[in-house]
Amino acid sequence: MNCPKCHDKTLVQFSHEGVDFDFCSDGCKGIWCDKGELAYYLELTKDLPSERKLEHVGKKSHLCPSCHSQMWAVPYFLSKPSPDIDVCSGCKGIWLDFKELGELQKIAMNLEVEGKLSRTLKQIEQWSKLK
Numbered sequence: 082m083n084c085p086k087c088h089d090k091t092l093v094q095f096s097h098e099g100v101d102f103d104f105c106s107d108g109c110k111g112i113w114c115d116k117g118e119l120a121y122y123l124e125l126t127k128d129l130p131s132e133r134k135l136e137h138v139g140k141k142s143h144l145c146p147s148c149h150s151q152m153w154a155v156p157y158f159l160s161k162p163s164p165d166i167d168v169c170s171g172c173k174g175i176w177l178d179f180k181e182l183g184e185l186q187k188i189a190m191n192l193e194v195e196g197k198l199s200r201t202l203k204q205i206e207q208w209s210k211l212k
Contacts (some may be wrong), residue, residue: 083177084108085143085152085167092146098122103146110179113146119175122182128168128175129157135170143176145169152176153206157185 084090087108095104100122103113120128138152146153150171155164165186167176 082113082146084111085113085146086111086178099196110180112177114175114177115147116175119177119185123185125189128173129155135168139165139168142167145171146176147174147176148172158190163188 082092082103084105085091087105090105092103092113093106096102100114100118102118108171114128117128120126124137135155137153137189139155140154141169142154143199144150145152146169148169150169152167152169154165154167157166164178166178166181166185169175
């Protein structure tokens with residue numbers, strides 16, 4: 082898969098805390114997240130904190146590196162300060178520019194605890210079924 086920003090750079094996969102990200106190591110240093118990966122990594126219940134139509138709150142950006150649909154630059158969180166992230170209108174993957182993942186981690190710490198709690202309870206339930 083090629084970088085949606087650099088176009089000629091191939092994204093390389095790396096794993097971190099249970100998520101397989103795709104990274105533009107030879108170019109802009111951006112990160113591609115398949116649908117659900119960002120939420121899992123940030124310990125949230127969904128990738129974006131609120132449901133909204135991308136074309137109503139964002140502006141056209143790149144083409145998706147995964148499904149080649151239109152991506153939209155949207156504010157991650159509707160209040161400022163919040164980075165604009167690129168979200169695919171097709172597969173719902175997310176492109177993060179360099180350092181945006183760190184910014185989102187800071188925002189996510191204040192959004193919800195339900196994601197982490199829900200995942201922990203599911204893991205406990207699965208573990209108890211194995212015994």
